[in-house]
Amino acid sequence: MLDKVRSAPGFIAALDQSGGSTPKALLLYGIAETEYQGDEEMFRLMHAMRARIMKAPAFTGDKVVGAILFERTMDGDVDGEPVPSYLWEKRGVVPFLKIDKGLAAEENGVQLMKPMPDLDALLIRGREKGIFGTKMRSVIASADKAGIADVVQQQFEVARQIIAQGLVPIIEPEILINSPTKAEAETILRDEIAQQLDTLGPGEDVMLKVTIPTVADFYADLAAHKSVVRLVALSGGYSRADACEKLSHNRDMIASFSRALTENLRVSMSDADFDASLAETIDGIYSASVNKA
Template sequence: MVDAKMLNKIGSAPGFIAALDQSGGSTPKALQLYGIAESEYQGDEEMFRLMHAMRARIMRAPAFTGDKVIAAILFERTMDGDVDGQPVPSYLWEKRGVVPFLKVDKGLLPEENGVQVMKPMPDLDALLIRGREKGIFGTKMRSVIAQADKAGIAAVVQQQFEVARQIIAQGLMPIIEPEVSIKSPTKGEAEAILRDEIAQQLDKLPSGETVMLKLTIPTVPDFYAPLIEHKAVIRLVALSGGYSRAEACEKLKHNHGMIASFSRALTENLRVTMSDAEFNASLAETIDEIYAASVNKA
């Protein structure tokens, strides 16, 4: 059973979700944007240590609280780490008022039928149990849609909901993330197919079972309004998908009921060389901008 206080916060509190879940493939780029070149570290252990230090710096920042950041999505290694001697999930919830989520997918299979479905997750139940014991509220898993291929998109959505039911069975809240690439030449058409496929799967959920959705900001504003209104959807959040923060926020303002769950757009102005005062001020400005786009709609 999901935590009632966390569920209330996720379902109704104003704010947005911080995506702090860069994993193996995306970590070098995230560190490079932060100002740490690949030549400055050796091996995965050192890379992840530097990434954890960056994330911990974000979590400690005065502006990073549940007043505007209602949740954070963590990489598995981050969940297993500490901030100031306290396990990250409990630090987020007890010290910052931020609901902890966990990225559970293991990456993507090669593209087929214009999409990339998730790799198999044979150890998922064990990870879910471990996450729940650490205080994790929910999960996130990502697929990618590159083309408006009906069979491919149907396969993505079916897989996402199959895994979501497994997550619900373990007492956690799944965030379903079938990302439509912003570079897709058929982005609008893909979104139309995706919306219909998701609606069909939502209708099949047993009474009382709920999910969250994380989708690319649509080409047509408010295109996902029917999904937001569905009784099985707790919240619909937006990924930045490679848009700059300014562009992502501008697009998000025109989508009512959709809040941010940004990764690169959250950290794009942060640098390792900043003083703590500079870092905290820059992050506070970013949080204010993303919060405004999530709450104050055009």
């Protein structure tokens, strides 16, 4: 799995919408909130959508390097097989797990992650199920140096806890694409991450998931760091076309898209239309990740 994640051509699919973002994802898919009652039915519908994606002919390790899962998805199954093993053994896709519990209130222009008191137990359970790595998200709204330093410090503190359990963490400090100080925040973030990377020892590997930068290849030095397995990009609210166009100018960065991956999929589609639409999307995201402008 490490060899595939480090060097295989392709991208990482983000199938990790959690409770707060699930209604929006279902609405985009064509299922309104009036069509289900309660969380259990909501998550059942969401799992059915994800299973449909994972079973599609184009969703294989040939172009999809990995997939990030919500905890409930990790605990679910596809055709009677646990999702992590289905992905790796049947599709050749490396499974990751979203581990954060959401965001705290904004302070100093950022939102830190909420506490994760049961993290070790979740990591152990994930590892036993065949999970390779994890993902955790913070948000940066403005170029506040103290706030960004706090985000990066928290991300790396939790990353060390994840590494200690034998998993590879994806560190995700998202800068909002509509931030009026996006470029300035990117400079602060890059420098803070570089300092933290230099504190990692041999075998302490991480991945980085960032907003596509204002200046192409802005994070190239981070991608080349000895402790960075892979540099990936979030779509951040850009349309798939815009995200792919911007990504194609960043040579050492591959996609890890969520909404941009599923934006053209609808529950009402026939299986043939669904599979064809997903295949077209996968081809586009793959091309932007591999064929650089």
